Amino acid sequence: MKKDLPIDYVSINKKSWNERTAIHLTSDFYDNESFIQSNRNSLNTIELDLLGDLSNQSALHLQCHFGQDTISLERLGATTAIGVDLSDEAIKAAQMLAQQTQSKAKFICCDLYDLPQHLDQEFDLVFSSYGTIGWLPDLDKWAQLIHKSLKKNGRFVFAEFHPVVWMFDDNFTHIKHNYFKELPILEETETYTDSHTEVIKHQSVNWNHSLGEVLSSLLKVGLQLEFFQEYDYSPYTCFDHVKEVAPGKFCIPHIGQKIPMVYALVARKTY
Numbered sequence: 001m002k003k004d005l006p007i008d009y010v011s012i013n014k015k016s017w018n019e020r021t022a023i024h025l026t027s028d029f030y031d032n033e034s035f036i037q038s039n040r041n042s043l044n045t046i047e048l049d050l051l052g053d054l055s056n057q058s059a060l061h062l063q064c065h066f067g068q069d070t071i072s073l074e075r076l077g078a079t080t081a082i083g084v085d086l087s088d089e090a091i092k093a094a095q096m097l098a099q100q101t102q103s104k105a106k107f108i109c110c111d112l113y114d115l116p117q118h119l120d121q122e123f124d125l126v127f128s129s130y131g132t133i134g135w136l137p138d139l140d141k142w143a144q145l146i147h148k149s150l151k152k153n154g155r156f157v158f159a160e161f162h163p164v165v166w167m168f169d170d171n172f173t174h175i176k177h178n179y180f181k182e183l184p185i186l187e188e189t190e191t192y193t194d195s196h197t198e199v200i201k202h203q204s205v206n207w208n209h210s211l212g213e214v215l216s217s218l219l220k221v222g223l224q225l226e227f228f229q230e231y232d233y234s235p236y237t238c239f240d241h242v243k244e245v246a247p248g249k250f251c252i253p254h255i256g257q258k259i260p261m262v263y264a265l266v267a268r269k270t271y
Contacts, residue, residue, distance in 0.1 A: 007184060007186070009135075009137065009184060009205035010086065010111050012186075012203055012204065012205050013086060013135055013204055013205055013206075014086050014087055014088075015203075016202040016203060016204045017065075017085075017086060017087035017089070017090055018087050018088065018089040018090070019202055020202060021065075021066055021087055021089040021090045021093055022089070024065070024066065025066065025093055029236075029237070029238075030042075030068065032068070032097070035068055035071075035097075035101070036097070036100045036101055039075060041072045041075050041076070042068040042069050042071075042072045043069055043072045043073075043076075043129075044159070044235040044248070045235070045248065046159050046231065046235060046262065046264050047127075047129055047157060047159045047264065048076075050157050050159075050227065050264060050266055051073070051076060051125075051127070051157055052076075053076065053077055054073060054076040054077040054078040054124075054125065055077035055079075056077070056079055057077070057078050057079065057124035057125055058078065058079060058080035058081075058121075058123045058124050058125070059073045059074075059078040059080065059081045059082070059123060059124065059125040059126075059127060060082050060084070060119075060121075060123040060125070060126045060127070060149050061073060061081065061082065061083040061084065061127050061128070062084055062112060062126065062127070062128040062132065062145075062146075063085055063086075063112060063128055063132040063135070064083030064084060064085045064090075064094065064107065065085060065087075065090050065094075066085075066090045066091075066093035066094045066097060067083050067090075067093070067094030067095075067097050067098060067105060067107060069083075069127075069129065070082070070083035070094065070105045070107070071097065071098060071101055071103045071105050073105075073125075073127060074103055074104065074105050078125070080104075080123070081103075081104070081105040081106070082105070082106045082107070082108065082119070082121075082123075083105060083106070083107045083108070084107070084108045084109075084110065084112060084115055084119075085107070085108075085109060086109070086110070086111055086112065086135075087109070088109045090109075091107045091108070091109035094107040095107055112136065112145065113136075113138075113141055113142075113145070115145060115149075116145070116148065119149075121149075122149060122150060122151040122154065123149055123150060123151060123154060124150075124151055124154050124155070125154060125155050125156075125157060126146050126149050126150055126154070126155070126156045126157075127156075127157050127158070128156075128158050128160075129158065129159040129160065130159060130160060130161060130236065130262075131160075131161060131238075132160065133160060133209050133214070134166065134206040134207060134208065134209065135204075135205075135206055135207075136207070137184065137207055139209055139213055139214060139217040140217050140220065140221075142217065143217040143218050143220065143221045143223070144221055146218070146221070146223070147221040147222060147223060147269060150269040151269070152269060152270070152271060153268065153269065153270065154268070154269050155226075155266055155267070155268050155269075156218070156223060156265075156266070156268075156269075157264075157265075157266050158264065158265050158266075158267075159262060159263075159264040160214075160262070160263060160264075161234070161261065161262055162211075162230060162231075162259075162260040162261050162262055162263050163179055163208055163209060163210050163211060164179065164259050164260055164261075165234075165239070165259070165260075165261055166208050167179050167208070170239075170240050171240060171241065172239075172240075172241075172252045172254070172255055177208055178208060179208065179210055180208065180210050180213075181207050181208055181209055181210065181213060182208075184205050184206070184207055185205070185206050185207065185208070186203070186204075186205050187203070187204060187206075188201040188202065188203050188204075211263065214265075215228075215265075218265075218267050222269070222270070222271065223267035223268065223269055224267060224268045224269075224270050225265065225266075225267050226266045226267065227264070227265055227266040228263070228264075228265045229263065229264055229265075230260040230262070230263045231260065231261060231262040231263065231264070232251065232257035232258075232259070232260060232261060233245060233246075233249035233250060233251050233257060233261055233262070234250045234251070234261045234262055235248055235249065235250070235262070236250065237250055239252065241253060245257065
């Protein structure tokens with residue numbers, strides 16, 4: 001269902017992610033118990049290859065959920081790792097996770113666009129991954145925030161689900177949404193982790209963002225694109241009826257590897 005603005009998407013999405021957090025913390029999808037008990041890194045090969053060794057680097061993680069990936073940036077060597085998320089329940093869980101893993105990672109709860117009111121610092125790395133920008137209506141403001149948060153020569157490393165994926169219905173049988181951003185999409189969906197006996201629906205507001213919109217927003221603020229790649233698989237089982245085609249690589253069986261499911265990029269602040 002689509003509605004015109006104004007719509008209080010921040011409150012709706014905050015409530016949604018507060019509800020999801022409790023489910024995610026105990027899910028096999030996140031396997032939080034093993035993350036606490038081991039030195040496991042929650043990041044995937046796609047982003048790990050781009051991040052490399054983060055020794056002596058500072059890192060800002062945008063839309064961090066309950067902090068596994070933020071702490072994983074520290075495990076890659078980052079001397080400072082700060083995660084930001086809209087959900088206060090997720091941030092509480094992230095702070096607890098940092099204590100449980102003896103991590104020095106810090107966390108901030110705020111609407112992403114309000115981050116400059118909470119943090120005035122530049123970083124060697126800004127990182128964001130998987131299912132993040134769809135919750136944001138304005139990518140120009142997003143790109144400006146990234147640019148402001150980077151030191152000179154700092155990198156933005158980004159991995160995200162491909163906008164082609166979000167065009168389809170849940171069963172990938174027909175085109176449901178526009179590839180290009182239009183009106184906000186208001187819908188009720190189940191969360192993407194393990195199924196439960198009780199089906200819980202979460203209301204949310206999101207937007208589709210084309211590759212052109214993503215790239216142009218970053219280029220307009222002066223970031224220099226150093227890497228861009230599309231991938232014909234998802235590293236996560238967060239879609240219905242997925243099939244593992246190789247270890248850690250999942251696709252939609254009746255489509256196969258005929259569509260891009262993920263893309264990744266690196267952009268640098270050169271001035």
